[in-house]
Amino acid sequence: MRYDFNMLARLNVLKFVWFYLFMPFSSQVEFFAWWKRDFRSPAPHSVKMSILGTAKDVHVWVETGTFMGRTTKILAQNSSRVISIEPSTELAARAAQLFVNSRNIEIVNGLSEVELEPILETLPASSLNIAFWLDGHYSEGITHLGPIETPIIQELEIIASKLQKFHNVTVFIDDFRCFASQQQDYPATSFLSEWATSNNLKWSVEHDIFIARKSMT
Numbered sequence: 001m002r003y004d005f006n007m008l009a010r011l012n013v014l015k016f017v018w019f020y021l022f023m024p025f026s027s028q029v030e031f032f033a034w035w036k037r038d039f040r041s042p043a044p045h046s047v048k049m050s051i052l053g054t055a056k057d058v059h060v061w062v063e064t065g066t067f068m069g070r071t072t073k074i075l076a077q078n079s080s081r082v083i084s085i086e087p088s089t090e091l092a093a094r095a096a097q098l099f100v101n102s103r104n105i106e107i108v109n110g111l112s113e114v115e116l117e118p119i120l121e122t123l124p125a126s127s128l129n130i131a132f133w134l135d136g137h138y139s140e141g142i143t144h145l146g147p148i149e150t151p152i153i154q155e156l157e158i159i160a161s162k163l164q165k166f167h168n169v170t171v172f173i174d175d176f177r178c179f180a181s182q183q184q185d186y187p188a189t190s191f192l193s194e195w196a197t198s199n200n201l202k203w204s205v206e207h208d209i210f211i212a213r214k215s216m217t
């Protein structure tokens with residue numbers, strides 16, 4: 001096959017090579033594996049993080065499912081407050097220890113379907129722009145397995161009931177492919193789009209992440 005690159009495409013390739021050469025080895029391995037999978041989901045972590053970076057001027061990030069705190073750490077670099085919910089006592093304790101000196105990170109040990117509502121209730125009115133990274137679910141290994149694999153339906157009900165409290169709201173839901181293949185306890189993709197539409201949110205899907213936005217600006 002013959003590729004006819006224009007100038008911009010060539011520059012993008014150079015940019016990628018430069019970016020690739022200087023990324024940590026673990027990320028290079030992730031990118032290589034992604035390329036071998038013909039860029040099928042899931043995308044490397046850095047690609048997912050660039051999608052979360054499209055939420056601008058976020059005052060508070062709420063993450064469900066802390067796991068090793070990999071995303072928590074990145075969210076805290078661009079926001080004044082990050083609240084991350086993790087039901088596994090062991091993982092929550094590990095994250096609390098990891099972020100003991102990070103004053104803008106709070107680790108909440110509990111189920112998101114239980115903890116999310118009181119967290120949103122107690123957020124001050126000054127938390128104008130809020131973003132959610134909904135990634136709390138059973139994921140094999142040492143991750144928590146409760147009565148349901150994913151609490152996404154409850155999480156979205158809680159968020160819908162608090163939408164009016166915040167100015168800009170962005171909801172990122174990871175692992176869209178699990179909704180598409182209707183893995184155990186995962187509702188259909190139409191549940192996500194109908195939830196967004198019925199709450200007057202604009203929605204899209206990028207690299208296995210469902211995104212819903214309420215933007216007042």
Ligand SMILES: C[S@@+](CC[C@H](N)C(=O)[O-])C[C@H]1O[C@@H](n2cnc3c(N)ncnc32)[C@H](O)[C@@H]1O
Pocket residue numbers: 063064065066067068069070071072085086087088091110111112113135136137138139142143144145146149150151
């Ligand atoms: C895929 S991992 C999260 C990865 C992490 N958010 C990141 O970006 O690196 C899923 C996590 O969700 C947690 N989890 C399982 N059930 C949960 C629930 N009901 N509420 C919140 N978190 C849950 C698991 O223990 C696990 O740590």
